Amino acid sequence: MGVLSELIKGLRVTGGTMLRTITGDELVTTEYPKEMRAKPQRFHGRHVLNRYPDGMEKCIGCELCAGACPAQCIYVRGEDNDPENPKSPGERFGYVYEINMLRCIFCGLCVEACPTEAITMTHLFEFSTTNREDAIYTKETLLMDRRGSVPHMFPDDELADLDELDSADGWLRATAPSGVAAYEGVKMWQGTPGPGDWSPEPSQEERDRPTSDRDADG
Amino acid sequence: MSWPEFWIVVLRVLATFALLLLVTLINVWAERKILADMQSRLGPMRAGPWGILQTLADGLKLFFKEAVTPRRVEIGMYLLAPFLAVVPAFLIFMVVPWGKPFTIGEYEVALQGADLNIGLLFILAMSSLAVYSVVLAGWSSGSKYPLLGGVRATAQAISYEAAMGLAMVAVVMFSATQGEGGTLSLSELVERQAGTWGDVIPALEPALQFVPRWNVFPQIVAFIIFFIAIVAETNRAPFDLVEAEQEIVGFHTEYSGMRFAMFFLAEYVNIFSMSAIAATLFLGGWNGPTFEGSVPAIVSGILPTIWFLAKTYFLVFLFIWVRASLPRLRYDQLMQLGWKRLIPGALAWLVLSTAVISFRQFGPPWSM
Numbered sequence: 073m074g075v076l077s078e079l080i081k082g083l084r085v086t087g088g089t090m091l092r093t094i095t096g097d098e099l100v101t102t103e104y105p106k107e108m109r110a111k112p113q114r115f116h117g118r119h120v121l122n123r124y125p126d127g128m129e130k131c132i133g134c135e136l137c138a139g140a141c142p143a144q145c146i147y148v149r150g151e152d153n154d155p156e157n158p159k160s161p162g163e164r165f166g167y168v169y170e171i172n173m174l175r176c177i178f179c180g181l182c183v184e185a186c187p188t189e190a191i192t193m194t195h196l197f198e199f200s201t202t203n204r205e206d207a208i209y210t211k212e213t214l215l216m217d218r219r220g221s222v223p224h225m226f227p228d229d230e231l232a233d234l235d236e237l238d239s240a241d242g243w244l245r246a247t248a249p250s251g252v253a254a255y256e257g258v259k260m261w262q263g264t265p266g267p268g269d270w271s272p273e274p275s276q277e278e279r280d281r282p283t284s285d286r287d288a289d290g
Numbered sequence: 291m292s293w294p295e296f297w298i299v300v301l302r303v304l305a306t307f308a309l310l311l312l313v314t315l316i317n318v319w320a321e322r323k324i325l326a327d328m329q330s331r332l333g334p335m336r337a338g339p340w341g342i343l344q345t346l347a348d349g350l351k352l353f354f355k356e357a358v359t360p361r362r363v364e365i366g367m368y369l370l371a372p373f374l375a376v377v378p379a380f381l382i383f384m385v386v387p388w389g390k391p392f393t394i395g396e397y398e399v400a401l402q403g404a405d406l407n408i409g410l411l412f413i414l415a416m417s418s419l420a421v422y423s424v425v426l427a428g429w430s431s432g433s434k435y436p437l438l439g440g441v442r443a444t445a446q447a448i449s450y451e452a453a454m455g456l457a458m459v460a461v462v463m464f465s466a467t468q469g470e471g472g473t474l475s476l477s478e479l480v481e482r483q484a485g486t487w488g489d490v491i492p493a494l495e496p497a498l499q500f501v502p503r504w505n506v507f508p509q510i511v512a513f514i515i516f517f518i519a520i521v522a523e524t525n526r527a528p529f530d531l532v533e534a535e536q537e538i539v540g541f542h543t544e545y546s547g548m549r550f551a552m553f554f555l556a557e558y559v560n561i562f563s564m565s566a567i568a569a570t571l572f573l574g575g576w577n578g579p580t581f582e583g584s585v586p587a588i589v590s591g592i593l594p595t596i597w598f599l600a601k602t603y604f605l606v607f608l609f610i611w612v613r614a615s616l617p618r619l620r621y622d623q624l625m626q627l628g629w630k631r632l633i634p635g636a637l638a639w640l641v642l643s644t645a646v647i648s649f650r651q652f653g654p655p656w657s658m
Contacts, residue, residue, distance in 0.1 A: 079615075079616070082615040082616060083611060083612070083615050085615070086328040086611060086614045086615040087328075087611065089327070089328050089329070089330060090324065090327040090328045092330075093326075093327040093328070093330050093331075094327055098330045099330055099331075099332065100330045100331070101330070101331045101332050102332075103332065103335055
């Protein structure tokens with residue numbers, strides 16, 4: 073009775089799953105716009121152009137991001153800074169900065185290419201537009217404001233989660249220079265958008281402890 | 291027929307019709323919910339609490355959709371097919387008793403569309419008619435894939451209706467020994483399943499006094515064959531070759547709007563009706579404890595309907611459970627299961643069941 077036992081096996085799988093889903097143990101979906109899953113820290117979302125704490129733009133208009141982009145969706149034009157009223161600390165600044173979100177594949181190579189960590193990625197992911205032109209994000213949209221928040225495309229939208237902008241960017245945390253022992257105990261410059269203060273870099277010893285102990289310490 | 295009797299009949303039919311529409315609304319939603327649970331999903335959540343009004347929303351949407359008519363259809367058959375699907379689906383349920391008959395004054399009201407004395411034959415006839423809609427819809431669409439679906443439906447219906455009929459014959463023959471003479475009336479078949487097996491077999495009374503006198507216990511093989519056959523009759527997974535979304539989309543590919551909704555409605559009405567028939571034939575219909583005397587009369591009057599719905603929904607749940615679990619059969623497997631397993635199995639069971647019945651009635655053949 074091979075067929076029959078296979079049949080019962082199949083029914084047991086679905087029946088068991090049903091009971092576990094009803095109790096909530098195995099439910100994997102959420103009611104999306106109402107509640108959202110926590111995104112992973114290194115989530116590749118919408119780009120943002122960062123500023124230094126003094127309000128200077130980080131972008132120096134070097135076009136390395138545009139060169140690194142495999143989808144060729146970034147268009148940058150640099151311009152010399154006005155010495156009296158510079159926009160960035162260097163000689164030049166990004167005069168035009170456009171990303172075509174219809175072409176972008178969210179690979180993050182622009183972030184890696186950037187020498188000043190001017191471009192990073194946020195957790196924003198809801199880009200839908202009713203117009204193809206709206207999918208081309210200009211510097212106006214991409215550059216964060218002086219408070220340190222990313223301008224949201226649709227701040228009035230009921231789906232917009234403005235708190236999301238304040239969460240620290242995962243990519244920068246992952247690639248911060250704090251792997252070097254010299255930085256131990258030093259409070260690093262917060263390279264991501266959003267207010268708040270980070271704790272000093274932990275020591276190598278602290279870092280090597282298993283995660284479970286670290287969480288227990290709070 | 292006097293006027294009150296006439297109105298009672300009208301109300302009976304309307305009530306049955308309304309019940310069928312209501313349970314269909316719930317069935318579509320319940321199927322989506324149960325499938326979602328079996329796949330670790332939430333399912334519809336938006337329309338009403340837990341999405342219970344989802345079917346209503348879908349129905350309204352389909353109602354306002356344009357009914358596209360492709361250019362190469364055979365227009366008469368094409369327009370007729372959806373009605374051919376819906377009408378038999380509703381008629382099948384009309385002969386199923388869904389509650390205990392009660393009396394108002396001098397009139398007796400049976401909770402049943404019509405108490406036909408040839409109820410089972412009527413069911414077989416109507417379920418055969420329902421196949422026409424599929425075949426005609428597939429053929430008249432003037433398109434290859436619906437035609438394939440229609441052709442498949444023909445073969446499938448012929449194969450599985452035979453097994454279904456044979457399983458029914460076994461039950462009817464057994465049921466004939468439980469009362470005076472044989473009957474094809476469903477209300478009569480239900481009444482013959484009242485009580486427990488302890489009443490029938492006094493020798494085993496203590497053991498069987500809580501086992502209801504349902505046909506499923508002596509006729510378990512017929513029940514299994516019947517259930518498989520009705521799953522195939524209603525073109526449900528794993529026998530949904532007629533639709534087979536992934537390969538041929540199905541006989542209703544060229545239908546849209548309300549015409550499609552009618553096929554959809556017919557499918558779900560059929561699931562419920564067929565489950566109701568299986569519950570009536572094998573699970574004792576509306577029979578069940580009514581606690582008469584110890585609870586208000588209204589409660590003991592409604593309880594039989596609740597028992598009937600509970601048994602039917604158990605079978606509907608089985609339909610959905612099977613759909614969530616089993617992959618679709620290949621065409622040759624379908625034919626093999628039908629002709630090499632179910633029909634010989636049903637025949638063998640019929641012979642065995644007949645032999646036992648006649649042995650009990652007439653004694654061993656050499657004694658005559």
